[in-house]
Amino acid sequence: MPQTLKDLLLGEMALRHRLLSEEQLDLCIQQQIDERHRRPLGKIMVEKGFIRNDVLEALLRTQRRAMDEFEKNADYGRLFGKTAVLKGYITEEQLTQAVRAQARKHARGVKAKIGQVMLELGLITISQFWEIIHEQGDFTCGNCRQRIDRPFFRGPAILCQNCKSPAFEVTTDSPGPKPRRRTIRRKTEG
Numbered sequence: 001m002p003q004t005l006k007d008l009l010l011g012e013m014a015l016r017h018r019l020l021s022e023e024q025l026d027l028c029i030q031q032q033i034d035e036r037h038r039r040p041l042g043k044i045m046v047e048k049g050f051i052r053n054d055v056l057e058a059l060l061r062t063q064r065r066a067m068d069e070f071e072k073n074a075d076y077g078r079l080f081g082k083t084a085v086l087k088g089y090i091t092e093e094q095l096t097q098a099v100r101a102q103a104r105k106h107a108r109g110v111k112a113k114i115g116q117v118m119l120e121l122g123l124i125t126i127s128q129f130w131e132i133i134h135e136q137g138d139f140t141c142g143n144c145r146q147r148i149d150r151p152f153f154r155g156p157a158i159l160c161q162n163c164k165s166p167a168f169e170v171t172t173d174s175p176g177p178k179p180r181r182r183t184i185r186r187k188t189e190g
């Protein structure tokens with residue numbers, strides 16, 4: 001049985017605030033899995049003596065706020081995720097995997113859209129990403145003002161089919177060096 005989103009957020013936040021180590025968190029999660037009746041993860045953290053009860057209470061308040069915020073922002077994600085499943089690009093399980101990865105980022109203070117997370121996890125391609133967002137509305141090139149319907153794809157960028165300027169860039173925060181976008185400036189005079 002996978003962890004609930006709430007416990008996942010709580011664990012990530014505890015790590016982020018350096019209240020316990022990853023090994024200690026893993027011990028708590030394992031204990032939770034081993035017990036027949038699932039108890040809240042925070043209770044196990046306190047019981048094992050890793051965090052104090054008053055610290056847990058403060059952490060739970062932060063976790064509730066984060067959970068509310070996460071759910072408020074999840075509307076776009078739900079539509080995107082549902083479309084990806086309906087189109088057969090991903091399975092329900094993969095959608096769950098993506099939502100959990102997104103929640104983990106959220107707990108670390110990184111706000112990522114579900115589509116970005118799916119791209120990072122390699123669950124969808126950039127052209128599938130485009131197919132999904134295109135279904136949700138029309139896109140006009142900010143440069144040439146033409147409607148984008150058959151764009152080009154280059155790395156994480158979606159390029160306008162008319163003027164080839166990046167129409168939509170999917171920003172990722174995956175670790176490691178970020179590829180720099182090369183901008184070619186043309187001298188236009190007169």
Ligand SMILES: [Zn+2]
Pocket residue numbers: 141142143144145146160161162163164165
């Ligand atoms: Zn254009």
